[in-house]
Amino acid sequence: MLMLSKTAGAIPRPPRSNVRGFIRRFNVQPRALFHHKLVLGIETSCDDTAAAVVDETGNVLGEALHSQTEVHLKTGGIVPPVAQQLHRENIQRIVEEALSASGVSPSDLSAIATTIKPGLALSLGVGLSFSVQLVNQFKKPFIPIHHMEAHALTIRLTxxxxxxxxxxxxxxxxxxxxxxxxxxxxxxxxxxxxxxxxxxxxxxxxxxxxxxxxxxxxxxxxxxxxxxxxxxxxxxxxxxxxxxxxxxxxxxxxxxxxxxxxxxxxxxxxxxxxxxxxxxxxxxxxxxxxxxxxxxxxxxxxxxxxxxxxxxxxxxxxxxxxxxxxxxxxxxxxxxxxxxxxxxxxxxxxPPPRLCTDNGIMIAWNGIERLRAGLGILHDVEDIRYEPKCPLGIxxxxxxxxxxxxxxxxxxxx
Structure with a gap:
């Protein structure tokens, strides 16, 4: 049950100490030689906190997901502030798990792709703020993702x-x-x-x-x-x-x-x-x-x-x-x-059922598609904003x- 704001939003301040701790743990030299482009995808548009690393050939190197379904079942629907808090509590762990499972350091990444539209404003803000800090720390290109575009293109991965x-x-x-x-x-x-x-x-x-x-x-x-x-x-x-x-x-x-x-x-x-x-x-x-x-x-x-x-x-x-x-x-x-x-x-x-619902794989894959096509790749994220409402296409x-x-x-x- 999406409750969407009508306007684009500024990035909220995240708990910086947590992100810094994450950065310190991963601020190392690349651990392996990767011959393909690698994208980290981060998804927080609604009530799933998800991340994945995908390479340009479509190999899913690592993924992680935290579902809030059990919490929202008890309240009879998604409560945006609750979803926001759960994203804040889990995003660092989920991104760490996806990177660890893939054997990829942030230094190895070709880009970071994150859902910025459309979705719950409070949820989108958590993913975007965390991603911006990673982008700035590791000097990586940022690829903003339209959630529905990612769903549509997932089939090209499978x-x-x-x-x-x-x-x-x-x-x-x-x-x-x-x-x-x-x-x-x-x-x-x-x-x-x-x-x-x-x-x-x-x-x-x-x-x-x-x-x-x-x-x-x-x-x-x-x-x-x-x-x-x-x-x-x-x-x-x-x-x-x-x-x-x-x-x-x-x-x-x-x-x-x-x-x-x-x-x-x-x-x-x-x-x-x-x-x-x-x-x-x-x-x-x-x-x-x-x-x-x-x-x-x-x-x-x-x-x-x-x-x-x-x-x-x-x-x-x-x-x-x-x-x-x-x-x-x-x-x-x-x-x-x-x-x-x-x-x-x-x-x-x-797509397989697990890729039909929200996931980090589709976001990373959309990032790969855009990276290969040279579309929407940002090197300056200072003015990036999330958009709770955003139509798809013409x-x-x-x-x-x-x-x-x-x-x-x-x-x-x-």
């Missing part, structure tokens, strides 16, 4: 994918469709007009009190919905996908959340239970809302593919659809997108809507 390709990024904080034309050239076809699908599924899970369910108590909301839906029958409830008459590639999930909330309230009265207790029909509701979400994502993605093919933006012979972000690990949603890919003769590719969603492409009905047998 698969041989050339440009252009279509990407659907779906997570707890983001939902967008974009055509990736190069490392830094994106055409935005559509985005969520309100909340992200992962946020909606988390809210439905909280409304169903799934944290009290014995099988779901340690799961995030989205994972709990997916798990419980396997036991449910989606046909027991009718929850229609949103925006069925809008011929664009934008998304909306707030209405879906409200409809589901009303259904839960109705079932609570019908079953005679208080809010906060587990409904006997919880699995059926989970299945119905998951199916509606999958169908909504599938239809907008189908239209995006047809638009790109109509405008000759994707090659008919080897068109690729990439799906990434935390929600991409939902196998039910992935199967719906496979149906779309097969119908449009596209190849569907997804927005052509109006052109997509004007094309008013009718999407053929597909049988979603999932």
């Amino acid at each position: 698969h041989k994918v050339g440009f252009p390709f279509l990407v659907l990024l779906i997570s707890g904080g983001h939902c967008l469709l974009a055509l990736v034309q190069s490392v830094s050239d994106f055409l935005l076809l559509g985005k969520s007009l309100d909340i992200a699908p992962g946020d909606m599924l988390d809210k439905v899970a909280r409304r169903l009190s799934l944290i009290k369910h014995p099988e779901c108590s340690t799961m995030s909301g989205g994972k709990a919905i997916e798990h419980l839906a396997k036991e449910g029958n989606r046909f027991h409830f009718t929850i229609n996908p949103p925006m069925q008459n809008a011929k664009n590639c934008d998304f909306s999930f707030t209405g879906l959340q409200h409809v589901t909330d009303k259904l839960i309230t109705h079932k609570e009265k019908e079953e005679g239970i208080e809010k906060g207790q587990i409904l006997s029909s919880a699995a059926d509701i989970a299945a119905a809302v998951q199916h509606a979400t999958a169908c909504h994502l599938a239809k907008r993605t189908h239209r995006a593919i047809l638009f790109c093919q109509q405008k000759n933006l994707l090659s008919p012979a080897n068109a690729v659809l990439v799906v990434s972000g935390g929600v991409a690990s939902n196998l039910y949603i992935r199967r719906a997108l496979e149906i779309v890919a097969n119908a449009t003769q596209c190849t569907l590719l997804c 927005d052509i969603s109006r052109e997509v809507a004007e094309a008013a492409i009718k999407v053929p009905r597909l049988k979603m047998t999932l």
Whole structure:
């Protein structure tokens, strides 16, 4: 659940004694001869503190991650000041672990890449301030990273994918469709007009009190919905996908959340239970809302593919659809997108689940991509700022809507 500020932010003062201690431990001569460029990636855009070292051939030399999921499950959502404090407490250790695992000293690095946009302002500030001190101490180039660009390009680390390709990024904080034309050239076809699908599924899970369910108590909301839906029958409830008459590639999930909330309230009265207790029909509701979400994502993605093919933006012979972000690990949603890919003769590719969620590897890899292309490499970080809100690429969603492409009905047998 992202709560984003509207303005770019100055770098907060970090606990300098900790960083200095870190610097003293690593302020040594290179310990090995590395023949490839090396980038340290640092990620703190939301609630995961992550770091990794990746070389220019795509080898992950070392990585580390601290997840805050368990803390935020107890509060029912991400509390930005809590996330900030946890980042502060863990960033030094995580970066040290990634460097130690890789056998790389900061002196060996070709550059340091860090997420600076978009994300939680307080979280972004922690990663940026720590990175700036490392950059200044070790005199390394700095590569500011757009979080969604990193998600989109991760597939090029795990698969041989050339440009252009279509990407659907779906997570707890983001939902967008974009055509990736190069490392830094994106055409935005559509985005969520309100909340992200992962946020909606988390809210439905909280409304169903799934944290009290014995099988779901340690799961995030989205994972709990997916798990419980396997036991449910989606046909027991009718929850229609949103925006069925809008011929664009934008998304909306707030209405879906409200409809589901009303259904839960109705079932609570019908079953005679208080809010906060587990409904006997919880699995059926989970299945119905998951199916509606999958169908909504599938239809907008189908239209995006047809638009790109109509405008000759994707090659008919080897068109690729990439799906990434935390929600991409939902196998039910992935199967719906496979149906779309097969119908449009596209190849569907997804990074491994651990690279779909936030991680340091994708940030380091994005740094490698930019380093090789000579894009966005800074040698002066004095004026660098984080940006809690930042669009991805050039927005052509109006052109997509004007094309008013009718999407053929597909049988979603999932």
